[in-house]
Amino acid sequence: MTVRPLTKSDVGFLTCACKDFPDAWNEEMLLSAFRAGNFYGFIAEEKTDGKITPVGFITFSMHVDTADLEDLFVEKTFRGQGIGKALIIKFIESAAKNGAKTLFLEVRESNFVAEKLYLSMGFSKLSVRKKYYFDGENAVVLKKEL
Numbered sequence: 001m002t003v004r005p006l007t008k009s010d011v012g013f014l015t016c017a018c019k020d021f022p023d024a025w026n027e028e029m030l031l032s033a034f035r036a037g038n039f040y041g042f043i044a045e046e047k048t049d050g051k052i053t054p055v056g057f058i059t060f061s062m063h064v065d066t067a068d069l070e071d072l073f074v075e076k077t078f079r080g081q082g083i084g085k086a087l088i089i090k091f092i093e094s095a096a097k098n099g100a101k102t103l104f105l106e107v108r109e110s111n112f113v114a115e116k117l118y119l120s121m122g123f124s125k126l127s128v129r130k131k132y133y134f135d136g137e138n139a140v141v142l143k144k145e146l
């Protein structure tokens with residue numbers, strides 16, 4: 001598995017990979033984020049039969065000395081192999097290099113797999129945002145000081 005920076009040409013993969021993941025950003029949101037100029041990310045790729053295929057991604061925005069994790073996704077058949085963790089490490093390193101002192105993210109209260117992963121990477125619970133998601137589910141806000 002290799003990880004490379006996200007580019008605008010990855011928008012197709014991001015929207016397609018997440019077609020069953022309703023919280024993911026749509027094409028319009030992604031293109032608008034690219035235009036804003038403070039939007040970054042990484043793509044995880046696997047080589048199968050000599051062909052390089054994207055299998056996961058992480059996106060984040062930078063706001064002076066804070067960074068917000070926007071989306072993290074790994075294709076179902078590639079989960080549980082450390083790809084999510086590798087993408088979070090790249091996010092932390094890159095945000096730190098770009099001047100972030102604090103990282104934030106929101107995760108669904110029911111998303112125990114993702115929450116456990118973030119907690120294992122040094123994030124801690126900050127607060128709960130009531131009815132944050134479109135279906136009324138609460139979000140847990142997590143924070144990491146660098």
Ligand SMILES: CC(C)(COP(=O)(O)OP(=O)(O)OC[C@H]1O[C@@H](n2cnc3c(N)ncnc32)[C@H](O)[C@@H]1OP(=O)(O)O)[C@@H](O)C(=O)NCCC(=O)NCCS
Pocket residue numbers: 021071072073074075078079080081082083084085086106107108111113114116117120
């Ligand atoms: C969350 C997600 C990105 C994790 O990706 P992943 O590549 O499977 O993660 P990793 O393989 O790096 O797993 C790291 C840790 O997550 C936890 N984890 C991963 N898969 C798990 C599973 N099926 N059950 C329980 N814990 C799991 C474990 O703590 C694991 O650490 P360990 O292997 O040392 O025990 C992936 O499940 C996903 O894309 N989910 C759908 C989208 C989503 O929920 N994104 C988060 C939005 S906030």
